Amino acid sequence: DTGVSQDPRHKITKRGQNVTFRCDPISEHNRLYWYRQTLGQGPEFLTYFQNEAQLEKSRLLSDRFSAERPKGSFSTLEIQRTEQGDSAMYLCASSLSDVSFFGPGTRLTVL
Amino acid sequence: AQSVTQLDSHVSVSEGTPVLLRCNYSSSYSPSLFWYVQHPNKGLQLLLKYTSAATLVKGINGFEAEFKKSETSFHLTKPSAHMSDAAEYFCVCSPGTYKYIFGTGTRLKVLA
Numbered sequence: 001d002t003g004v005s006q007d008p009r010h011k012i013t014k015r016g017q018n019v020t021f022r023c024d025p026i027s028e029h030n031r032l033y034w035y036r037q038t039l040g041q042g043p044e045f046l047t048y049f050q051n052e053a054q055l056e057k058s059r060l061l062s063d064r065f066s067a068e069r070p071k072g073s074f075s076t077l078e079i080q081r082t083e084q085g086d087s088a089m090y091l092c093a094s095s096l097s098d099v100s101f102f103g104p105g106t107r108l109t110v111l
Numbered sequence: 112a113q114s115v116t117q118l119d120s121h122v123s124v125s126e127g128t129p130v131l132l133r134c135n136y137s138s139s140y141s142p143s144l145f146w147y148v149q150h151p152n153k154g155l156q157l158l159l160k161y162t163s164a165a166t167l168v169k170g171i172n173g174f175e176a177e178f179k180k181s182e183t184s185f186h187l188t189k190p191s192a193h194m195s196d197a198a199e200y201f202c203v204c205s206p207g208t209y210k211y212i213f214g215t216g217t218r219l220k221v222l223a
């Protein structure tokens with residue numbers, strides 16, 4: 001499968017715990033994005049990488065959130081001290097041009 | 112600021128009848144516009160995109176969309192709905208940079 005992959009697909013955690021998600025983009029894509037989708041809403045932009053550089057972070061990305069893309073390949077999104085409001089689907093996408101290709105998402109449930 | 116409004120949160124059609132999913136955008140200049148479809152437990156899939164080459168855009172699975180600048184609309188249509196079209200559809204605006212601005216989605220239900 002040469003699409004965008006995300007791991008894990010589902011994560012259940014207790015409030016206050018840290019979680020980390022991984023995204024593997026399409027190999028030749030230099031741009032990588034993270035979005036968050038809550039129930040009944042469209043995805044909202046969180047952050048964007050071009051190669052290994054993080055070029056933009058949304059104000060939605062609080063200090064508890066951090067994203068990395070070492071070596072410009074896979075990316076990780078970490079949420080520290082999770083809160084119930086963090087429960088959502090976290091989507092990763094990659095692109096070479098104006099068309100983004102999305103992964104299946106990681107569904108986070110914070111109890 | 113750019114925004115996308117999907118006018119219907121739910122649309123129900125009978126199999127074999129036309130589909131119309133409505134989208135209006137707000138942008139200070141002509142943005143790139145897209146429609147994506149999201150099936151349960153699957154990633155978002157591109158249906159079609161508009162990038163000013165032609166106002167009528169044909170996509171996959173028989174879908175098409177017409178860009179109307181005077182109405183700031185980009186409605187998605189299909190002449191004949193199929194059961195497999197049942198999914199969530201998102202209208203997306205990309206305001207000349209890279210990130211996407213999504214509408215809130217329209218859930219399409221196809222009745223047998």
